[in-house]
Amino acid sequence: MTNASTELALTGVSGLDDILVGGLTRGRVFLLEGSPGTGKTTIATQFLMEGAARGETCLYVTLSETEDEMRDGALSHGWDLAGIDLFELVPPESLLDEEQQQSLLYSSDLELGETTRRIFKAFEQVKPDRVVLDSLSEIRLLAQSSLRYRRQILALKHYFSTQKATVLMLDDLTADTLDKTVHSVAHGVIRLEELSPEYGPERRRMRIIKYRGRRFRGGFHDFVIDTGGVRVFPRLVSAEHKTDFVRDRLRSESPELDALLGGGIERGSSVLVLGPAGTGKSLLVLTFVAAAIARGERAAMFVFDEEIGLLFNRALGLGIDMQAMVDAGNLVIEQVDAAELSPGEFSQRVRTCVERHGVRTIIIDSLNGYQAAMPEEKALVLHMHELLQYLNRQGATTFLTVAQHGLVGDMKAPVDVTYLADTVVLLRYFEASGRVRRAMSIIKKRTGAHEDTIREFKIGQFGIRLGEPLTGFQGVLRGVPTFTGGQGSPSLLEDEKR
Numbered sequence: 001m002t003n004a005s006t007e008l009a010l011t012g013v014s015g016l017d018d019i020l021v022g023g024l025t026r027g028r029v030f031l032l033e034g035s036p037g038t039g040k041t042t043i044a045t046q047f048l049m050e051g052a053a054r055g056e057t058c059l060y061v062t063l064s065e066t067e068d069e070m071r072d073g074a075l076s077h078g079w080d081l082a083g084i085d086l087f088e089l090v091p092p093e094s095l096l097d098e099e100q101q102q103s104l105l106y107s108s109d110l111e112l113g114e115t116t117r118r119i120f121k122a123f124e125q126v127k128p129d130r131v132v133l134d135s136l137s138e139i140r141l142l143a144q145s146s147l148r149y150r151r152q153i154l155a156l157k158h159y160f161s162t163q164k165a166t167v168l169m170l171d172d173l174t175a176d177t178l179d180k181t182v183h184s185v186a187h188g189v190i191r192l193e194e195l196s197p198e199y200g201p202e203r204r205r206m207r208i209i210k211y212r213g214r215r216f217r218g219g220f221h222d223f224v225i226d227t228g229g230v231r232v233f234p235r236l237v238s239a240e241h242k243t244d245f246v247r248d249r250l251r252s253e254s255p256e257l258d259a260l261l262g263g264g265i266e267r268g269s270s271v272l273v274l275g276p277a278g279t280g281k282s283l284l285v286l287t288f289v290a291a292a293i294a295r296g297e298r299a300a301m302f303v304f305d306e307e308i309g310l311l312f313n314r315a316l317g318l319g320i321d322m323q324a325m326v327d328a329g330n331l332v333i334e335q336v337d338a339a340e341l342s343p344g345e346f347s348q349r350v351r352t353c354v355e356r357h358g359v360r361t362i363i364i365d366s367l368n369g370y371q372a373a374m375p376e377e378k379a380l381v382l383h384m385h386e387l388l389q390y391l392n393r394q395g396a397t398t399f400l401t402v403a404q405h406g407l408v409g410d411m412k413a414p415v416d417v418t419y420l421a422d423t424v425v426l427l428r429y430f431e432a433s434g435r436v437r438r439a440m441s442i443i444k445k446r447t448g449a450h451e452d453t454i455r456e457f458k459i460g461q462f463g464i465r466l467g468e469p470l471t472g473f474q475g476v477l478r479g480v481p482t483f484t485g486g487q488g489s490p491s492l493l494e495d496e497k498r
Contacts, residue, residue, distance in 0.1 A: 007025065009130065010054075011024060011046065011050060013047070013230050013232060014229075015231060015348075016230075018217065018232075020208065021215055024188065025214065026166050028167070029161070029167040029186050031136075031168075031169050031186040033172075033173055034171075034193065034194075035172060038193065040170045040172065042073075044060070045060070045079065045084075046229050057126060058128055058132075059128035061087045061119055061133050063115070063134065064172075065088075071086075077228055087126075112139070112152065115138075123165075127163070129165060129166065130167075130168075132168045132169075135169075135170040136169055137173075153185050169182065169186070183210065187212050191207050201340060204223050205220045206220070217234055219235050221235050224342070236347045243394055247267050250267055250288075250295075252287050252288055254287065254465070254466060256455065259451060260450065260451045260453070262442075266422070266447040266448070268394075269422035269446070269447055270399075271397070271422070271423045272401075272402060273399065273400065273401045274427065275404060275428065276404050281403070282366075282401060286318065286322075288361065289363060290320050293331065298329075298332070298360065299359060299360075300334075300359040300362050301333045302364050303334070303335055304338055304370055305368065318459070319461060320463070332359060339372065354391065354394050361397050365401045368402060370384075381420070388421070392422075422444075423442065426441050431481075437456055438459075439457070439476045453471070455468070
Protein backbone atom coordinates (compact mmCIF):
# COMPACT_ATOMS: atom_id res chain seq x y z
CA MET A 1 0.00 0.00 0.00
CA THR A 2 1.26 3.47 -0.86
CA ASN A 3 2.23 5.73 2.01
CA ALA A 4 -0.64 8.05 2.99
CA SER A 5 1.65 11.07 2.76
CA THR A 6 2.07 10.48 -0.97
CA GLU A 7 -1.61 9.74 -1.55
CA LEU A 8 -3.07 12.70 0.28
CA ALA A 9 -2.26 16.41 0.18
CA LEU A 10 -2.56 18.03 3.61
CA THR A 11 -4.59 21.23 3.56
CA GLY A 12 -2.61 23.10 6.21
CA VAL A 13 -5.91 24.13 7.88
CA SER A 14 -6.18 23.18 11.54
CA GLY A 15 -8.92 20.57 11.93
CA LEU A 16 -9.81 20.28 8.23
CA ASP A 17 -7.55 17.28 7.59
CA ASP A 18 -9.26 15.55 10.51
CA ILE A 19 -12.65 16.06 8.83
CA LEU A 20 -11.23 14.86 5.51
CA VAL A 21 -9.61 11.89 7.29
CA GLY A 22 -6.14 12.71 6.02
CA GLY A 23 -6.45 15.41 3.39
CA LEU A 24 -7.18 15.74 -0.33
CA THR A 25 -6.48 12.95 -2.81
CA ARG A 26 -3.57 13.99 -5.02
CA GLY A 27 -4.12 14.52 -8.72
CA ARG A 28 -7.83 15.28 -8.31
CA VAL A 29 -10.05 18.35 -8.68
CA PHE A 30 -11.91 19.63 -5.61
CA LEU A 31 -14.55 22.33 -5.23
CA LEU A 32 -14.57 24.79 -2.33
CA GLU A 33 -17.79 26.78 -2.41
CA GLY A 34 -19.39 29.41 -0.24
CA SER A 35 -20.81 32.91 -0.36
CA PRO A 36 -18.39 35.88 -0.27
CA GLY A 37 -16.73 36.30 3.11
CA THR A 38 -16.91 32.68 4.25
CA GLY A 39 -13.14 32.12 4.05
CA LYS A 40 -12.56 30.42 0.68
CA THR A 41 -9.50 32.50 -0.26
CA THR A 42 -7.98 32.05 3.19
CA ILE A 43 -8.36 28.26 3.09
CA ALA A 44 -7.02 28.13 -0.49
CA THR A 45 -3.99 30.19 0.52
CA GLN A 46 -3.28 27.90 3.48
CA PHE A 47 -3.58 24.91 1.14
CA LEU A 48 -0.87 26.35 -1.13
CA MET A 49 1.33 27.47 1.78
CA GLU A 50 1.25 23.91 3.14
CA GLY A 51 2.40 22.63 -0.25
CA ALA A 52 5.16 25.24 -0.51
CA ALA A 53 6.38 24.30 2.98
CA ARG A 54 6.70 20.70 1.76
CA GLY A 55 8.73 21.70 -1.28
CA GLU A 56 5.88 21.46 -3.79
CA THR A 57 5.31 23.89 -6.65
CA CYS A 58 2.16 25.96 -6.14
CA LEU A 59 0.12 28.20 -8.44
CA TYR A 60 -2.70 30.59 -7.55
CA VAL A 61 -4.76 31.71 -10.56
CA THR A 62 -7.01 34.65 -9.68
CA LEU A 63 -9.74 35.90 -11.97
CA SER A 64 -11.52 38.06 -9.40
CA GLU A 65 -8.83 39.66 -7.22
CA THR A 66 -5.70 41.54 -8.16
CA GLU A 67 -2.27 40.38 -7.07
CA ASP A 68 -1.98 43.41 -4.76
CA GLU A 69 -5.26 42.48 -3.07
CA MET A 70 -4.05 38.90 -2.64
CA ARG A 71 -0.79 39.99 -1.03
CA ASP A 72 -2.52 42.52 1.24
CA GLY A 73 -4.94 39.84 2.39
CA ALA A 74 -2.07 37.45 3.11
CA LEU A 75 -0.18 40.18 4.97
CA SER A 76 -3.14 40.62 7.33
CA HIS A 77 -2.48 37.04 8.50
CA GLY A 78 1.28 37.56 8.66
CA TRP A 79 1.99 35.61 5.45
CA ASP A 80 4.39 36.62 2.66
CA LEU A 81 3.29 33.95 0.10
CA ALA A 82 6.89 32.88 -0.49
CA GLY A 83 7.04 29.86 -2.79
CA ILE A 84 3.61 30.52 -4.36
CA ASP A 85 3.29 31.73 -7.95
CA LEU A 86 0.47 34.26 -8.31
CA PHE A 87 -1.08 34.62 -11.77
CA GLU A 88 -3.49 37.50 -12.14
CA LEU A 89 -5.73 36.72 -15.09
CA VAL A 90 -7.23 39.96 -16.43
CA PRO A 91 -9.01 40.44 -19.76
CA PRO A 92 -6.52 40.92 -22.64
CA GLU A 93 -6.19 44.51 -23.83
CA SER A 94 -7.57 43.65 -27.27
CA LEU A 95 -10.87 42.60 -25.70
CA LEU A 96 -11.12 45.89 -23.81
CA ASP A 97 -10.45 48.01 -26.90
CA GLU A 98 -13.75 49.06 -28.49
CA GLU A 99 -12.15 49.49 -31.91
CA GLN A 100 -11.07 45.86 -31.96
CA GLN A 101 -14.35 44.34 -30.78
CA GLN A 102 -15.68 41.72 -33.19
CA SER A 103 -19.07 42.47 -34.66
CA LEU A 104 -19.88 38.99 -36.02
CA LEU A 105 -18.94 37.02 -32.89
CA TYR A 106 -20.07 37.30 -29.31
CA SER A 107 -17.27 38.76 -27.18
CA SER A 108 -17.95 36.06 -24.56
CA ASP A 109 -16.86 33.40 -27.08
CA LEU A 110 -13.51 35.09 -27.50
CA GLU A 111 -13.09 35.84 -23.79
CA LEU A 112 -13.86 32.27 -22.68
CA GLY A 113 -11.42 30.72 -25.12
CA GLU A 114 -8.74 33.26 -24.31
CA THR A 115 -9.24 32.79 -20.57
CA THR A 116 -8.85 29.01 -20.82
CA ARG A 117 -5.81 29.32 -23.06
CA ARG A 118 -4.09 31.68 -20.62
CA ILE A 119 -4.83 29.38 -17.67
CA PHE A 120 -3.20 26.47 -19.52
CA LYS A 121 -0.24 28.67 -20.49
CA ALA A 122 0.34 29.72 -16.86
CA PHE A 123 0.18 26.08 -15.82
CA GLU A 124 2.74 25.06 -18.48
CA GLN A 125 5.14 27.74 -17.30
CA VAL A 126 5.01 26.74 -13.63
CA LYS A 127 4.10 23.01 -13.82
CA PRO A 128 2.66 23.10 -10.29
CA ASP A 129 1.79 20.27 -7.94
CA ARG A 130 -1.01 22.30 -6.37
CA VAL A 131 -3.33 24.75 -8.13
CA VAL A 132 -6.03 27.13 -6.90
CA LEU A 133 -8.48 28.57 -9.44
CA ASP A 134 -10.33 31.60 -8.06
CA SER A 135 -13.11 31.77 -9.04
CA LEU A 136 -15.48 29.74 -11.18
CA SER A 137 -18.06 32.53 -11.16
CA GLU A 138 -16.09 34.40 -13.83
CA ILE A 139 -15.94 31.31 -16.06
CA ARG A 140 -19.67 30.68 -15.53
CA LEU A 141 -20.49 34.22 -16.68
CA LEU A 142 -18.28 33.89 -19.76
CA ALA A 143 -19.82 30.53 -20.66
CA GLN A 144 -23.36 32.00 -20.52
CA SER A 145 -25.04 28.58 -20.91
CA SER A 146 -24.98 25.54 -18.63
CA LEU A 147 -23.83 23.29 -21.50
CA ARG A 148 -20.80 25.44 -22.36
CA TYR A 149 -19.99 25.85 -18.67
CA ARG A 150 -20.05 22.09 -18.06
CA ARG A 151 -17.86 21.44 -21.11
CA GLN A 152 -15.40 24.07 -19.94
CA ILE A 153 -15.17 22.57 -16.46
CA LEU A 154 -14.70 19.08 -17.92
CA ALA A 155 -11.92 20.40 -20.17
CA LEU A 156 -10.17 21.93 -17.15
CA LYS A 157 -10.60 18.75 -15.13
CA HIS A 158 -9.18 16.47 -17.84
CA TYR A 159 -6.26 18.79 -18.44
CA PHE A 160 -5.31 19.02 -14.76
CA SER A 161 -5.77 15.27 -14.20
CA THR A 162 -3.34 14.45 -17.02
CA GLN A 163 -0.81 16.73 -15.33
CA LYS A 164 -1.28 14.98 -11.94
CA ALA A 165 -2.00 18.30 -10.19
CA THR A 166 -4.16 18.65 -7.07
CA VAL A 167 -6.63 21.43 -7.87
CA LEU A 168 -8.87 23.49 -5.61
CA MET A 169 -11.55 25.41 -7.51
CA LEU A 170 -13.34 28.21 -5.67
CA ASP A 171 -16.96 29.19 -6.28
CA ASP A 172 -18.59 32.18 -4.55
CA LEU A 173 -22.15 31.08 -5.44
CA THR A 174 -23.05 34.50 -6.88
CA ALA A 175 -24.82 33.12 -9.96
CA ASP A 176 -28.53 33.73 -10.31
CA THR A 177 -29.20 30.00 -10.64
CA LEU A 178 -27.70 27.32 -8.43
CA ASP A 179 -25.74 25.28 -10.96
CA LYS A 180 -24.66 21.86 -9.64
CA THR A 181 -22.45 21.16 -12.67
CA VAL A 182 -19.19 21.23 -10.76
CA HIS A 183 -20.63 19.03 -8.00
CA SER A 184 -20.91 16.11 -10.42
CA VAL A 185 -17.53 16.79 -12.02
CA ALA A 186 -15.41 17.44 -8.90
CA HIS A 187 -13.82 14.63 -6.92
CA GLY A 188 -14.89 16.29 -3.67
CA VAL A 189 -17.03 19.24 -2.61
CA ILE A 190 -16.58 21.37 0.54
CA ARG A 191 -19.36 23.83 1.42
CA LEU A 192 -18.74 26.87 3.65
CA GLU A 193 -21.65 28.67 5.31
CA GLU A 194 -22.07 31.84 7.33
CA LEU A 195 -24.86 32.27 9.87
CA SER A 196 -26.05 35.58 11.31
CA PRO A 197 -27.53 35.21 14.80
CA GLU A 198 -29.84 37.87 16.20
CA TYR A 199 -27.09 38.91 18.61
CA GLY A 200 -23.34 38.51 18.44
CA PRO A 201 -20.91 38.03 15.56
CA GLU A 202 -21.44 35.82 12.56
CA ARG A 203 -20.97 32.06 12.94
CA ARG A 204 -19.28 29.96 10.29
CA ARG A 205 -19.57 26.26 9.63
CA MET A 206 -18.51 23.81 6.93
CA ARG A 207 -19.68 20.49 5.55
CA ILE A 208 -18.18 17.90 3.23
CA ILE A 209 -20.91 17.33 0.66
CA LYS A 210 -19.04 14.76 -1.38
CA TYR A 211 -15.72 12.89 -1.43
CA ARG A 212 -15.42 10.07 -3.94
CA GLY A 213 -14.01 6.78 -2.73
CA ARG A 214 -13.08 7.98 0.75
CA ARG A 215 -14.62 8.08 4.19
CA PHE A 216 -15.02 11.53 5.74
CA ARG A 217 -16.50 13.06 8.87
CA GLY A 218 -20.03 14.09 7.90
CA GLY A 219 -22.26 16.80 9.29
CA PHE A 220 -21.57 20.44 10.07
CA HIS A 221 -18.34 21.58 11.72
CA ASP A 222 -17.84 25.04 13.23
CA PHE A 223 -14.86 27.12 12.14
CA VAL A 224 -13.45 30.61 12.69
CA ILE A 225 -11.21 32.96 10.73
CA ASP A 226 -8.52 34.36 13.01
CA THR A 227 -5.30 36.19 12.40
CA GLY A 228 -3.12 33.36 11.13
CA GLY A 229 -5.81 31.58 9.13
CA VAL A 230 -8.87 29.37 9.41
CA ARG A 231 -9.31 26.99 12.34
CA VAL A 232 -11.88 24.20 12.05
CA PHE A 233 -13.42 22.42 15.04
CA PRO A 234 -14.37 18.87 14.01
CA ARG A 235 -17.68 17.69 15.36
CA LEU A 236 -17.09 15.66 18.51
CA VAL A 237 -17.93 11.96 18.25
CA SER A 238 -17.56 10.44 21.70
CA ALA A 239 -17.43 6.83 20.45
CA GLU A 240 -14.04 7.54 18.87
CA HIS A 241 -12.41 8.48 22.20
CA LYS A 242 -12.51 5.57 24.59
CA THR A 243 -9.77 4.99 27.16
CA ASP A 244 -9.18 2.60 30.04
CA PHE A 245 -9.12 3.99 33.58
CA VAL A 246 -9.90 2.92 37.14
CA ARG A 247 -13.37 3.99 38.29
CA ASP A 248 -12.37 4.82 41.83
CA ARG A 249 -14.51 6.91 44.15
CA LEU A 250 -13.59 10.57 44.60
CA ARG A 251 -14.33 12.19 47.94
CA SER A 252 -14.83 15.84 48.81
CA GLU A 253 -13.47 17.57 51.89
CA SER A 254 -16.84 17.25 53.66
CA PRO A 255 -17.70 13.91 55.31
CA GLU A 256 -21.39 14.90 55.46
CA LEU A 257 -21.46 15.69 51.72
CA ASP A 258 -19.75 12.40 50.94
CA ALA A 259 -22.31 10.58 53.09
CA LEU A 260 -25.15 12.27 51.22
CA LEU A 261 -23.53 11.17 47.92
CA GLY A 262 -23.20 7.58 49.09
CA GLY A 263 -19.46 7.78 49.61
CA GLY A 264 -18.43 10.26 46.93
CA ILE A 265 -18.43 10.74 43.16
CA GLU A 266 -17.20 8.01 40.79
CA ARG A 267 -14.39 8.93 38.43
CA GLY A 268 -15.54 9.19 34.82
CA SER A 269 -19.08 10.33 35.70
CA SER A 270 -21.04 13.57 35.38
CA VAL A 271 -22.73 15.57 38.13
CA LEU A 272 -25.52 18.09 37.54
CA VAL A 273 -26.13 20.69 40.25
CA LEU A 274 -29.64 22.17 39.99
CA GLY A 275 -31.02 25.08 41.94
CA PRO A 276 -32.31 28.66 41.85
CA ALA A 277 -29.97 31.64 41.74
CA GLY A 278 -27.89 32.19 44.86
CA THR A 279 -28.21 28.73 46.40
CA GLY A 280 -24.47 28.12 46.13
CA LYS A 281 -24.12 25.97 43.00
CA SER A 282 -20.77 27.48 41.96
CA LEU A 283 -19.37 27.32 45.47
CA LEU A 284 -20.47 23.71 45.85
CA VAL A 285 -18.58 22.58 42.75
CA LEU A 286 -15.55 24.57 43.94
CA THR A 287 -15.28 22.20 46.90
CA PHE A 288 -14.77 19.35 44.44
CA VAL A 289 -12.16 21.40 42.56
CA ALA A 290 -10.26 21.95 45.82
CA ALA A 291 -10.49 18.23 46.65
CA ALA A 292 -9.22 17.23 43.20
CA ILE A 293 -6.22 19.55 43.43
CA ALA A 294 -5.52 18.34 46.96
CA ARG A 295 -5.30 14.80 45.48
CA GLY A 296 -2.62 16.05 43.09
CA GLU A 297 -4.87 16.26 40.03
CA ARG A 298 -5.51 19.14 37.65
CA ALA A 299 -8.89 20.82 37.17
CA ALA A 300 -10.45 23.17 34.63
CA MET A 301 -13.32 25.58 35.07
CA PHE A 302 -15.29 27.22 32.27
CA VAL A 303 -17.22 30.19 33.62
CA PHE A 304 -20.05 31.54 31.46
CA ASP A 305 -22.03 33.79 33.78
CA GLU A 306 -19.79 35.26 36.46
CA GLU A 307 -16.81 37.58 36.23
CA ILE A 308 -13.70 35.63 37.24
CA GLY A 309 -12.40 38.28 39.66
CA LEU A 310 -15.67 38.19 41.59
CA LEU A 311 -15.60 34.39 41.65
CA PHE A 312 -12.05 34.43 43.05
CA ASN A 313 -13.15 36.78 45.85
CA ARG A 314 -16.17 34.65 46.71
CA ALA A 315 -14.01 31.52 46.78
CA LEU A 316 -11.61 33.21 49.21
CA GLY A 317 -14.57 33.65 51.53
CA LEU A 318 -14.79 29.85 51.64
CA GLY A 319 -11.09 29.48 52.28
CA ILE A 320 -10.34 28.43 48.67
CA ASP A 321 -7.49 30.38 47.06
CA MET A 322 -8.20 29.92 43.36
CA GLN A 323 -5.50 32.38 42.30
CA ALA A 324 -2.87 30.25 44.04
CA MET A 325 -4.20 27.18 42.22
CA VAL A 326 -3.92 28.96 38.88
CA ASP A 327 -0.42 30.25 39.65
CA ALA A 328 0.69 26.72 40.59
CA GLY A 329 -0.59 25.39 37.25
CA ASN A 330 -3.16 23.11 38.90
CA LEU A 331 -6.27 25.00 37.76
CA VAL A 332 -7.16 26.12 34.24
CA ILE A 333 -9.93 28.72 34.30
CA GLU A 334 -11.49 30.38 31.28
CA GLN A 335 -14.02 33.16 31.10
CA VAL A 336 -16.35 32.16 28.26
CA ASP A 337 -18.34 34.75 26.35
CA ALA A 338 -21.29 32.80 25.01
CA ALA A 339 -22.06 35.45 22.41
CA GLU A 340 -18.59 35.08 20.88
CA LEU A 341 -18.16 31.32 21.03
CA SER A 342 -19.63 28.50 18.95
CA PRO A 343 -20.42 25.12 20.56
CA GLY A 344 -17.82 23.44 18.36
CA GLU A 345 -15.08 25.77 19.57
CA PHE A 346 -16.12 25.25 23.18
CA SER A 347 -15.92 21.46 22.79
CA GLN A 348 -12.45 21.88 21.31
CA ARG A 349 -11.33 23.94 24.30
CA VAL A 350 -12.54 21.25 26.68
CA ARG A 351 -10.76 18.57 24.64
CA THR A 352 -7.54 20.58 24.76
CA CYS A 353 -7.69 20.70 28.57
CA VAL A 354 -8.19 16.94 28.81
CA GLU A 355 -5.80 15.74 26.10
CA ARG A 356 -2.96 18.28 26.40
CA HIS A 357 -3.10 19.38 30.02
CA GLY A 358 -4.21 16.14 31.66
CA VAL A 359 -7.22 17.70 33.39
CA ARG A 360 -9.46 15.17 35.16
CA THR A 361 -12.05 17.46 36.78
CA ILE A 362 -14.12 19.72 34.51
CA ILE A 363 -16.52 22.44 35.70
CA ILE A 364 -19.07 24.03 33.34
CA ASP A 365 -20.72 26.96 35.13
CA SER A 366 -23.36 27.27 33.94
CA LEU A 367 -25.39 25.45 31.32
CA ASN A 368 -27.63 28.52 31.08
CA GLY A 369 -24.75 30.47 29.58
CA TYR A 370 -23.84 27.60 27.30
CA GLN A 371 -27.41 27.55 26.04
CA ALA A 372 -26.98 31.15 24.87
CA ALA A 373 -24.35 29.87 22.42
CA MET A 374 -26.77 27.25 21.12
CA PRO A 375 -30.24 28.74 20.51
CA GLU A 376 -31.82 25.41 19.53
CA GLU A 377 -32.46 23.31 22.64
CA LYS A 378 -32.42 20.03 20.71
CA ALA A 379 -28.98 20.77 19.32
CA LEU A 380 -27.77 21.79 22.78
CA VAL A 381 -28.78 18.43 24.25
CA LEU A 382 -26.99 16.58 21.44
CA HIS A 383 -23.84 18.65 21.95
CA MET A 384 -23.91 18.06 25.70
CA HIS A 385 -24.53 14.34 25.23
CA GLU A 386 -21.43 13.92 23.07
CA LEU A 387 -19.31 16.15 25.32
CA LEU A 388 -20.31 14.36 28.52
CA GLN A 389 -19.86 10.92 26.96
CA TYR A 390 -16.43 11.96 25.69
CA LEU A 391 -15.36 13.23 29.13
CA ASN A 392 -16.69 10.10 30.84
CA ARG A 393 -14.72 7.87 28.46
CA GLN A 394 -11.59 9.91 29.15
CA GLY A 395 -11.92 9.28 32.88
CA ALA A 396 -12.75 12.91 33.61
CA THR A 397 -15.34 13.88 36.22
CA THR A 398 -17.64 16.64 35.01
CA PHE A 399 -19.69 19.06 37.09
CA LEU A 400 -22.40 21.17 35.45
CA THR A 401 -24.56 23.81 37.08
CA VAL A 402 -28.03 24.86 35.91
CA ALA A 403 -29.93 27.84 37.34
CA GLN A 404 -33.65 27.16 37.60
CA HIS A 405 -36.30 29.82 37.11
CA GLY A 406 -37.85 31.09 40.34
CA LEU A 407 -36.76 30.95 43.98
CA VAL A 408 -39.32 28.76 45.78
CA GLY A 409 -42.21 26.57 44.78
CA ASP A 410 -42.50 24.97 41.35
CA MET A 411 -39.29 25.73 39.40
CA LYS A 412 -38.20 24.78 35.92
CA ALA A 413 -34.82 24.57 34.21
CA PRO A 414 -34.28 26.25 30.81
CA VAL A 415 -33.32 22.88 29.36
CA ASP A 416 -33.80 19.39 30.75
CA VAL A 417 -30.49 17.54 30.83
CA THR A 418 -31.09 15.60 34.03
CA TYR A 419 -31.25 12.33 32.08
CA LEU A 420 -27.75 12.96 30.70
CA ALA A 421 -26.04 13.33 34.07
CA ASP A 422 -25.06 10.36 36.21
CA THR A 423 -25.68 12.22 39.47
CA VAL A 424 -28.14 15.05 40.09
CA VAL A 425 -27.77 17.32 43.14
CA LEU A 426 -30.78 19.50 43.97
CA LEU A 427 -30.40 22.72 45.99
CA ARG A 428 -33.39 24.53 47.43
CA TYR A 429 -34.37 27.53 49.53
CA PHE A 430 -36.87 26.93 52.29
CA GLU A 431 -38.40 29.07 55.01
CA ALA A 432 -38.38 28.00 58.65
CA SER A 433 -38.72 29.97 61.88
CA GLY A 434 -38.75 33.25 59.96
CA ARG A 435 -35.45 32.60 58.17
CA VAL A 436 -34.50 31.67 54.62
CA ARG A 437 -32.41 28.51 54.68
CA ARG A 438 -30.86 26.18 52.14
CA ALA A 439 -31.37 22.45 51.64
CA MET A 440 -29.56 19.84 49.58
CA SER A 441 -30.63 16.43 48.32
CA ILE A 442 -29.49 13.81 45.82
CA ILE A 443 -32.32 12.88 43.47
CA LYS A 444 -30.37 10.58 41.16
CA LYS A 445 -27.17 8.56 41.11
CA ARG A 446 -26.54 5.90 38.49
CA THR A 447 -23.29 4.59 39.86
CA GLY A 448 -24.42 3.47 43.31
CA ALA A 449 -26.60 4.03 46.33
CA HIS A 450 -27.03 7.44 47.95
CA GLU A 451 -28.88 8.99 50.85
CA ASP A 452 -32.54 9.74 50.16
CA THR A 453 -32.61 12.37 52.90
CA ILE A 454 -32.70 16.15 52.70
CA ARG A 455 -29.99 18.02 54.59
CA GLU A 456 -29.79 21.68 55.48
CA PHE A 457 -26.50 23.33 54.51
CA LYS A 458 -24.81 26.64 55.18
CA ILE A 459 -22.13 28.54 53.28
CA GLY A 460 -19.53 30.18 55.49
CA GLN A 461 -15.84 30.94 55.94
CA PHE A 462 -15.11 27.26 56.45
CA GLY A 463 -16.80 26.23 53.22
CA ILE A 464 -20.07 24.37 52.81
CA ARG A 465 -21.25 22.67 55.99
CA LEU A 466 -24.10 20.16 56.06
CA GLY A 467 -26.35 19.38 58.99
CA GLU A 468 -28.19 16.23 59.94
CA PRO A 469 -31.13 15.02 57.78
CA LEU A 470 -34.25 17.22 58.10
CA THR A 471 -36.49 14.46 59.46
CA GLY A 472 -38.79 16.82 61.31
CA PHE A 473 -40.00 18.74 58.26
CA GLN A 474 -42.13 17.96 55.24
CA GLY A 475 -42.31 19.99 52.00
CA VAL A 476 -38.75 21.35 52.13
CA LEU A 477 -38.28 20.91 48.38
CA ARG A 478 -41.42 22.97 47.72
CA GLY A 479 -39.86 25.82 49.70
CA VAL A 480 -42.53 26.15 52.45
CA PRO A 481 -42.12 23.16 54.78
CA THR A 482 -44.38 22.12 57.62
CA PHE A 483 -43.10 20.86 60.95
CA THR A 484 -44.22 17.28 61.49
CA GLY A 485 -42.90 16.88 65.00
CA GLY A 486 -40.36 14.43 66.28
CA GLN A 487 -36.77 15.16 67.03
CA GLY A 488 -36.18 17.05 63.77
CA SER A 489 -32.58 18.14 63.52
CA PRO A 490 -30.54 20.93 65.03
CA SER A 491 -30.00 23.71 62.54
CA LEU A 492 -26.61 24.96 61.55
CA LEU A 493 -27.49 28.37 62.92
CA GLU A 494 -28.05 26.81 66.35
CA ASP A 495 -24.74 24.99 66.01
CA GLU A 496 -22.96 28.29 65.52
CA LYS A 497 -24.52 29.83 68.63
CA ARG A 498 -23.38 26.95 70.85
